[in-house]
Structure formats: structure tokens, C-alpha cells
Amino acid sequence: MASKKLSSDTSLANSYKLSRGVASVARPSAPTIGTATDGGSGNMSVTFTASTLGPTASSFTLTSSSGVTGSGASSPLTLQELAIGTYTYSVYGTNANGNGPSSAASNSVVVASLFAPSGAYDSIATASGAASTITFSSIPATYTHLQIRLFATGTSGDQDVWGRFNSDTGSNYATHRIYGTGAAVAAGANTTSTKIDFFARSNTDTSLAVIDILDYANTSKYKTSRSLYGWDANGSGFVMFSSGLWQNTSAINSITIFPQTGSFAANTHCALYGIKGA
Amino acid sequence: MAAGNTYESIATQTLVSNAATVTFSSIPSTYTDLVLVANWKNTGIGNISLVMRYNGDTATNYSITDVYGNGTSALSARANSIPYIYLNFTAPATTYNATYISNVMNYANTTTYKTSLNRSSAANGGTEAIVGLWRSTSAITSITYSTDDNLSSLGAGSIFSLYGIKAA
Numbered sequence: 001m002a003s004k005k006l007s008s009d010t011s012l013a014n015s016y017k018l019s020r021g022v023a024s025v026a027r028p029s030a031p032t033i034g035t036a037t038d039g040g041s042g043n044m045s046v047t048f049t050a051s052t053l054g055p056t057a058s059s060f061t062l063t064s065s066s067g068v069t070g071s072g073a074s075s076p077l078t079l080q081e082l083a084i085g086t087y088t089y090s091v092y093g094t095n096a097n098g099n100g101p102s103s104a105a106s107n108s109v110v111v112a113s114l115f116a117p118s119g120a121y122d123s124i125a126t127a128s129g130a131a132s133t134i135t136f137s138s139i140p141a142t143y144t145h146l147q148i149r150l151f152a153t154g155t156s157g158d159q160d161v162w163g164r165f166n167s168d169t170g171s172n173y174a175t176h177r178i179y180g181t182g183a184a185v186a187a188g189a190n191t192t193s194t195k196i197d198f199f200a201r202s203n204t205d206t207s208l209a210v211i212d213i214l215d216y217a218n219t220s221k222y223k224t225s226r227s228l229y230g231w232d233a234n235g236s237g238f239v240m241f242s243s244g245l246w247q248n249t250s251a252i253n254s255i256t257i258f259p260q261t262g263s264f265a266a267n268t269h270c271a272l273y274g275i276k277g278a
Numbered sequence: 279m280a281a282g283n284t285y286e287s288i289a290t291q292t293l294v295s296n297a298a299t300v301t302f303s304s305i306p307s308t309y310t311d312l313v314l315v316a317n318w319k320n321t322g323i324g325n326i327s328l329v330m331r332y333n334g335d336t337a338t339n340y341s342i343t344d345v346y347g348n349g350t351s352a353l354s355a356r357a358n359s360i361p362y363i364y365l366n367f368t369a370p371a372t373t374y375n376a377t378y379i380s381n382v383m384n385y386a387n388t389t390t391y392k393t394s395l396n397r398s399s400a401a402n403g404g405t406e407a408i409v410g411l412w413r414s415t416s417a418i419t420s421i422t423y424s425t426d427d428n429l430s431s432l433g434a435g436s437i438f439s440l441y442g443i444k445a446a
Contacts, residue, residue, distance in 0.1 A: 112290055112292055114295075117431055120285070123284040123443075123445055147382070149311060149383060149443070151383040151384045179345060180407075181402055182344075182354055183355050185345055185354040206384075206391060208383050208393050208394070208395045209339060209410070210395060225338050228395055230393070230409025233341075237342070237411075239345050239409040241345075267384075271446070273285075
């Protein structure tokens with residue numbers, strides 16, 4: 001309550017100063033709130049109209065009822081919500097004398113999804129077309145995790161797709177997996193291997209794989225990966241989970257992906273993405 | 279290396295009443311992959327499956343292969359020439375919510391059949407991965423969710439979200 005009274009008193013003082021011709025020491029009046037909308041995944045945009053009374057604001061601050069704030073010089077202002085919920089928004093202006101009073105609250109907005117906040121998932125590089133090897137090099141260390149999305153066909157029938165980190169050809173890799181063929185389920189492992197086996201078979205049908213490499217840039221622990229892979233050909237198919245290990249504490253700065261034999265075919269597309277932590 | 283934010287929300291539908299279908303239509307072809315996230319609330323009819331179709335195709339142009347575990351056993355199964363992609367096949371949902379994530383890669387190309395990688399988790403049913411095939415070279419422009427009982431079994435409170443991923 002004390003803060004509300006102070007805000008009210010300040011507003012009255014501003015009005016008094018304006019009427020007395022001392023606007024140079026006054027703060028901006030409250031803006032008129034407009035409409036709050038969710039551009040997707042809690043990426044909020046809020047419109048407002050600056051007051052034409054009193055001194056001009058040099059910047060405006062958007063405040064969510066969640067506590068998240070954003071700022072800018074003009075309408076609309078944006079911010080990224082960090083949790084699912086229902087929120088309202090208000091705006092206040094700022095000049096050299098300080099912050100003005102806040103606008104009224106906006107309409108309520110339901111943020112139903114925060115699966116991928118804007119800026120959290122970046123495309124780093126892609127490789128497409130026929131090739132015997134796909135290499136992503138000079139991978140920046142600025143992300144938290146990496147994700148590889150592979151859409152592959154091959155030239156030599158069913159075969160595994162392997163990978164190496166930082167061109168390491170030593171026996172430093174291990175893989176464990178569980179898979180289903182449509183008729184049976186089985187599990188297996190490759191240990192003390194010279195490559196990590198993503199088990200994404202680049203057969204003549206289209207294979208998909210989503211491979212996550214977690215905490216790839218740290219320098220204090222071995223690197224691990226997980227993959228989900230599958231293909232189906234209406235009569236045959238294969239779907240699999242696998243985990244991979246690289247027994248090395250170096251940050252991963254390059255990844256090489258290659259079929260067991262032959263090459264990737266022309267329709268192949270592989271993309272590397274970086275995922276940022278909060 | 280090119281860089282930039284490429285994971286975008288395209289649309290979300292939250293059901294306020296029970297429905298037979300949920301459709302994402304007019305999907306732009308400007309992305310590389312699609313990701314669908316669903317939290318399905320069953321209306322209480324037990325042992326049914328959430329299914330997915332593309333471009334309104336109701337012919338038997340789909341097939342799936344799955345691997346499944348329920349805490350005590352694991353198995354794999356297949357269904358060929360079926361009228362939709364099962365998103366939970368061996369693990370039918372009952373009265374609990376179930377969650378789904380589907381990866382539909384290279385969905386806009388007009389050269390290859392379309393393949394998806396799907397994960398489902400039903401708290402009372404187990405966990406499952408399904409690879410699904412649609413034998414069509416058409417670009418995917420719409421995706422429809424329904425259930426295999428053909429009733430209004432998409433319960434109020436169910437949420438379906440569509441995301442697009444762009445490659446560099």
C-alpha cells in the first residue's frame with residue numbers, strides 16, 4: 001500500500017509541477033495501454049500510446065504480471081514469458097528524472113505453450129545431397145546442447161551411420177541401443193569402438209534420425225549422446241533408441257557423420273542445431 | 279556457419295469441448311521439418327489410439343513400425359497399408375492424458391515418401407516409439423489428428439501444437 005500511495009503522490013506532484021511550469025523536473029505521465037498478444041511460445045507483444053501530457057519519455061518498460069520485463073523506445077514492446085500461465089501487462093515511461101506511473105493493466109493473455117522460446121534453438125549448419133562424409137566443423141561453443149536432424153537415403157542398402165567427434169579415430173566410443181523390427185525387439189552394444197554408432201541405417205528407403213549431444217562444450221566430463229531413429233517401407237521397418245559415449249573431456253568442435261559403406265544419396269539432408277540454456 | 283533462431287511456433291489448438299478431429303491446415307512450405315506436440319486427454323473410452331493423417335488422405339497409404347515397453351516387457355509390432363499413422367499402437371491410452379512428439383522431416387519435398395518419428399508416453403500404458411510412412415510424394419499441407427474409434431474422443435483440455443524448424 002505504501003508504494004501505491006507514493007506513486008499517487010508522485011503523480012500529483014508531477015501535475016502540480018506541470019501547472020507551475022517546472023516540467024523539466026517531472027517524470028512522464030502514464031501511457032495508455034493497448035493490446036497484448038502472444039506471437040507464439042510466450043513471445044509477447046504489447047501496444048501502447050505514450051501520453052501527450054507532460055514531459056516526453058525517453059524509454060518505456062513493459063512489465064508482465066509474471067514479473068518478466070522488457071523495454072524499448074516505442075510501441076510495441078516485447079518480452080518472452082518463461083512459464084505457462086495467464087498474464088496481464090502494463091507500461092511506464094522513463095526520462096532523466098526517473099520512472100513515471102504505470103498504465104492500466106492490459107487484457108489477459110493465456111500462454112499455453114513454451115516448447116521453444118524464441119532464440120533458444122538456432123540453425124548452425126546444413127549439408128545436403130550425395131556425399132561420402134558429412135562434416136560440421138568450427139562448431140561454436142556458445143550453445144548448451146547440439147541436435148542433429150538427419151533425413152537420409154544411401155547407395156548401398158541397409159547400413160549403419162557412424163560418427164566421430166573432433167576427428168578422433170581412437171577406440172574411445174561406445175553405443176547401447178534397443179530396437180524393434182516390427183516382429184521382434186532386441187538390445188545390443190558396441191564398446192571400445194573407433195566410432196560412435198548412431199545406428200541410423202541409410203538404406204534405400206528414407207531414414208530419419210534425431211540425435212542430441214548434451215553439454216558438448218564442457219571440458220570436465222565425457223560426452224554423451226542419444227538418438228531416435230527409424231524407417232518404414234510398408235512391410236518392413238526399424239525403429240530404435242540409442243545412447244552414445246565419447247570418452248574424452250574435450251569440447252566437441254567438429255562432428256563427422258558417415259555411412260558404413262558407400263555414400264549418402266542425393267536426397268539426404270542433415271542439419272546441425274544449437275540449443276541454448278536459460 | 280549461418281546462425282539464427284529457426285524453431286518457430288506455427289499454431290496451437292486447445293480444445294474447449296470434445297472433438298472428433300483437430301486439423302492444422304495451410305501449413306506453409308517454408309520450413310525444413312515439422313514438430314508436433316500433443317497432450318491428448320482421452321474422453322474415457324478405453325483402449326483407443328491417437329492417429330494422424332496428412333492432406334486429408336483416408337486411403338490405406340500409411341504404415342508403421344513400433345518398439346514398446348511397459349516396465350515389465352518389451353515388444354515390436356508393425357501395421358501395413360493402414361488409413362493413418364498410429365501415434366500409440368501397442369500402448370492404447372485409457373483415461374489418462376498421454377503425450378506425443380512427432381518429427382516430420384523434409385515434409386515439403388515432392389520427391390520422396392514422407393516419414394515421421396513419433397514418441398508417445400501414456401502414464402498408465404507405457405512408452406513407445408513409432409516410425410510412420412505415408413506413401414505419397416506430395417508436400418504435406420495439412421495434418422489431422424483423430425482417434426481410431428472415429429468418435430469424439432479428443433477430450434476438452436487436449437492441446438495440440440505445431441512447430442516449424444528451418445535449416446540454415
